[in-house]
Amino acid sequence: MYGVNTVALNASMMAQQQNVPSIDKNSEEAQIREQTDAFESIILKMLMDNAMKNQEDMFSDQKDPGDKIYKSMYREELAKASSGGFGFSQMLFDYLSENR
DSSP: OOOHHHHHHHHHHHHHHSSSOOOOOOOOOOHHHHHHHHHHHHHHHHHHHHHHTOOOOOSSSHHHHHHHHHHHHHHHHHHHTTTTSSSSHHHHHHHHHHHH
16 A cells, blocks of 8 residues: 555656646636646546556557657647646646636
8 A cells, every 4th residue: 555655756857857847827718728628638537547557458468668658658648638628737727717
């Protein structure tokens, strides 16, 4: 089981690897929505990376050198396409809109 410090350290390390968007709550609504969607995309990518960390390849026993890179890129694009629909973005958008 992961301790709180381990989870925080892993999140910190993953955030350093990603280009974490800064959210300026004084921006226009469209810009805030874009920023919160980008933030949600990063959260989704981290969740997918963690969930698929030990995934076995069902179709091939061979390990392609670019396999990890390709899968990471695929999950990143999937996270970008899915952002805005899971609720994290909306929650953050509502919070920032109320506290402007």
